[in-house]
Amino acid sequence: RKEVEQDPGPFNVPEGATVAFNCTYSNSASQSFFWYRQDCRKEPKLLMSVYSSGNEDGRFTAQLNRASQYISLLIRDSKLSDSATYLCVVTPNTGGFKTIFGAGTRLFVKA
Amino acid sequence: DVKVTQSSRYLVKRTGEKVFLECVQDMDHENMFWYRQDPGLGLRLIYFSYDVKMKEKGDIPEGYSVSREKKERFSLILESASTNQTSMYLCASSDRWGAQNQPQHFGDGTRLSIL
Numbered sequence: 001r002k003e004v005e006q007d008p009g010p011f012n013v014p015e016g017a018t019v020a021f022n023c024t025y026s027n028s029a030s031q032s033f034f035w036y037r038q039d040c041r042k043e044p045k046l047l048m049s050v051y052s053s054g055n056e057d058g059r060f061t062a063q064l065n066r067a068s069q070y071i072s073l074l075i076r077d078s079k080l081s082d083s084a085t086y087l088c089v090v091t092p093n094t095g096g097f098k099t100i101f102g103a104g105t106r107l108f109v110k111a
Numbered sequence: 112d113v114k115v116t117q118s119s120r121y122l123v124k125r126t127g128e129k130v131f132l133e134c135v136q137d138m139d140h141e142n143m144f145w146y147r148q149d150p151g152l153g154l155r156l157i158y159f160s161y162d163v164k165m166k167e168k169g170d171i172p173e174g175y176s177v178s179r180e181k182k183e184r185f186s187l188i189l190e191s192a193s194t195n196q197t198s199m200y201l202c203a204s205s206d207r208w209g210a211q212n213q214p215q216h217f218g219d220g221t222r223l224s225i226l
Contacts, residue, residue, distance in 0.1 A: 103153035
C-alpha cells in the first residue's frame with residue numbers, strides 16, 4: 001500500500017460546481033498535512049495547510065480525519081483557473097524530515 | 112516571499128557527462144530537497160539535507176550525489192548522465208520549527224534532457 005494515496009482523476013466539472021478530493025495516508029503517527037497545487041509544466045505551490053479542526057481559505061476548505069486517516073479538499077464555485085493537479089502532502093512524525101507527496105488528482109474545470 | 116532559484120530552466124547534456132544542477136534559497140531555511148518528477152510517477156525524492164554538509168538519501172539516490180557547502184545552496188550532481196535521467200528536476204526548501212517541518216517551497220524546476 002502506498003504511504004499516501006489519491007484518486008488520480010481526472011475530475012471534469014463545469015464552472016460553478018463544487019468538487020471534493022480525498023487523500024488517505026497509512027502512517028497513523030503523521031504530523032503535518034498540506035495541499036499543494038501544480039499547474040501543467042510548473043512547480044508545485046502550497047495551497048493550504050490542513051489543521052486538525054479543519055480550515056477554510058476563501059472557496060477552499062480542508063479537513064483532517066485522523067481516525068480514518070484521510071484529508072480532504074473541497075473547492076466551491078469552481079473557476080476555470082482552478083484547473084490543475086492537486087497534491088496531498090503528509091509529513092510523518094518519525095523524527096526525520098521526509099515529506100511524502102501523493103501522485104496528485106487532476107482537475108479540469110470547463111466553461 | 113520565499114525564493115528558491117534553480118540555475119537553469121532547460122538543459123541538454125550528453126550521455127556520460129557530469130551534470131551539475133544548482134539551487135539557491137534566500138530564506139535561511141534549514142532543509143533542502145531534490146526531487147525528480149516524471150509523468151505518472153509523481154514526485155520522487157532523490158536526496159535531502161537538513162543542515163550544512165549533511166545529506167540523506169531519498170527514495171532514488173542511485174546515479175546522483177549532492178553537495179551542501181553553504182546553507183543557502185544545494186547542488187545535485189549526475190556523476191555520469193544516462194538517458195533514463197531525462198526528467199524534470201525540482202529543488203525545494205523548508206524551515207524547521209523544533210521537530211516540526213514547515214511546508215516546502217519549490218523552485219521553477221529544470222527540464223533536463225540527456226541525449
